[in-house]
Amino acid sequence: MWSFFHKLSSPKYYYEWSGKWIPWLGGITILLTALGVYWGLVIAPTDYQQGESYRIIFIHVPAAWMSMFIYMVMAVAGFIALVWKTKISEIVVSECAVIGAVFTALALITGMLWGKPTWGTYWQWDARLTSELILLFLYLGVISIHSAIEDPRIAARAASVLAIVGIINIPIIHYSVTWWNSLHQPNMELVSESPSMHPSMLIPLLIMAIAFKVYFGWLLFIRVRNEIISRERSTNWVKKLILAS
């Protein structure tokens, strides 16, 4: 197990290993997304209160889950980058920030579009909405550190500290609807005797959630590989790789 992680921290080994996964992740993403979108938008019944507008949940909730999940991946990578100083984890931090920022923006925008017909407003300075906006700013902070500091290894150190410290925001986002009175509805209870969502809607939601997770893995692998090639361009193995192709 440890020796596998050790091997994975070598850019060359990671490049070859992730290459095998990319077609599989891509295929699963496309299949699950097609299934989830069709199930969610066509097969799933309308909601008893909101009618059709609730269907944005099939994008909004998976995107919001991803925004927090990717942050945790980024913080763990940042932790490894600070303690063990492996190149791959430094690259993962910078690539996670870009993908995570997009998912966070997606969650915020879809939430606003849903909020207008349901609540009657696009935006309120509600605890959940505000903490999710702070998450977007944290991602943008990590991105701007990387673009402001020329040396990628020094940039990675500063960005990793921000990524680790910002993890405090994740429980705040999750519990914001429990700790404070908020406009946003409480977290759904998915694992209970009477789940908050009828199975006919819950199944496509979970399919979309898995599709988004696999999509993230796919995107991350591709982006990390590209960054490896760009950073290691002066090494022998990359030169050989380019000559061979």
Place this chain on the structure above:
Amino acid sequence: MRTKRKQRLIFIVILLVGFSCAAALGLYAMRQNIMLFHTPSEVNSGEVATDKLFRIGGLVVEGSVVKGNDGLTTEFNLTDTMDTVEVRFTGLLPDLYRERQGIVAQGKLNDAGVFVAQEVLAKHDENYMPPEVAAALKGSGAPHPDSIPKSSY
């Protein structure tokens, strides 16, 4: 090298603990401001500074909604199941507004103790189901899963 790694590890742990404490204390100190709305019991017990604009949240009491002659003014009672506040609002209500619905209103108390709202928002709950299931639940006498702002009690 080993001890250096250990030092960095300890540094990160101290950093995290320090920031967590700072965040927890900050949020604790600001908890009144982070609350988006107050409940009718809080308003009636005088916990809220009622001379300023504030938000109130609760359920629209069944049978209390009275439409004004101008067609725009609505009066209703708002409850948190323990206490009630009378609310008056002139303007367009959100689609989800109806009796037993959870709402959040922004406005001020007038001298008569009526909350004059400038804005009314519908609060939605976390339950999603097809209409047939909702009808079946209602028919069986089980508690209707209408919007109850659970977090506020």
